[in-house]
Amino acid sequence: MTEFLPKSEIALIKALAEKKEREIQGRFIAEGKKLCLEALHNSMDIEYAVMVQNPNEEVLAVAATLYHHGVNVYTVGDAVFERISNTQNPQGILCIINKVETNSQTPTESFLAFDSIADPGNLGTIIRTADWFGIHTFVLGGTTADPYNPKVLRASMGSVFRSNFIITSHLEVYLDALKEKNNSLELYGMTLEEAHSLSSITHSAHQWGLIVGSEAHGISEEVQSCITTKIHIPGHGLAESLNVGIASGIALYHFSLLTSQ
Template identity: 35%
Template sequence: MLTNNQRKYIQSLHQKKFRQQSGAFLVEGAKSVQEVLASDFTVDMLLATEGFCKENARLIDNKRTQTEIVPVSELERVTTLESNNAAVAVVKTKDNRPLVAGPGEFVLVLDDVRDPGNLGTILRIADWYGIRKLICSDTTAEVYNPKVISASKGSFTRVNWWYGNLPAFFAGVSKEGGPEMPVYGAFLDGNDVHTMSFGKGGYLVMGNESNGIGPAVSPFITEKITIPRFGEAESLNVGIATAVIVDNWKRSTK
């Protein structure tokens, strides 16, 4: 059984300030915990049912992490999920290391995307299409938010990310010289994504759910993109829009 201190510590990781103070976050549910056990993340503690431990003995042994076998009722006391009958892992956060697009590489950039569910979905989209780098503005939802981790369905283990000031980032990229990388941006008045030709690499900027790409980032966009509307909906969810654009990019560059 967990001690009161262990329980309080795990519950504190529901909040961003305590995640930042401790350098740790929660991964919850069988699928996500299996993914993190198989990844290069450091798992500090695993709370799991006896059944989960038996089914994943090799993964747990390879990770050599502190493991507590607990009943489902104990998991439900510390989880953020509505139901969790398998496992919770306490995992170390990673350093915020700068990322740039390599030759022929496509990188996603998020400007003030605030909804955790959208960020988790975008991580899954990036993983599905083989995109390994995600650059986020300081105001984008925190990737270690439990809702982001849950929505990503384990894809957070295969996509790298960096948070910082986007105008400063793009200004720095332009000063480095070398082959110029296109910066695509999603706008209502851009070029039709269905007919345009993408380069093999570059950056795709997706903006805030309500306001789009902000005025501080807009000057760095070299090509505006739009998804043409055929019906009456006012807008598309940013996750769906990301998937549509990335799919067209992939088909254009085959």
């Protein structure tokens, strides 16, 4: 079922820990049993898989599943696997996946727009939460983390594989252009100042976008100019603010209720 991984690939795989290299190679790493199976079940373009030379039964079962679906599986020694792994406690299997660029730059459904969400854990958590509520389109602006960052992939638990990403360096320009194309588009922005309580939003447009900013800086002034309705989640305790992932989940739940009405 397996053969040894060519030495020429080892350095290339290790380099995929960096965003620039992922862009150059046009591929990324999905590491661990869960992500490998999620990639397979979501019909990702898996180039090949790599597992340790002496895998446990669970890893061997995942490798067998991949192999029976036409994925080549290579082996490496434990020391080599630790070198190419991005986790502290490697599970012993990973997949190399070719990135598939989307042709559409215009959302056809409701979406989330990220204004410089640089923390990969937060980004992955929000993507996973949005997936739960049926949102699969994301606009990544400013310094937002790469969705194929290993930490984003792990935090998303595979939801990245069901997502459509639109990347722009000037989020405000992109959102203004969307509003020109669709004058009924509602753009909600999560802010702390001069905003409507989330519970006061009792109906939503057919298509809407939820703009989320970083915990440190919030939504930039330039992007705030695109917002049609500012919203906030009122609190009753002493905490300064909510984690951006938690706040996004609360807002998405509220909008899911409006959509189901």
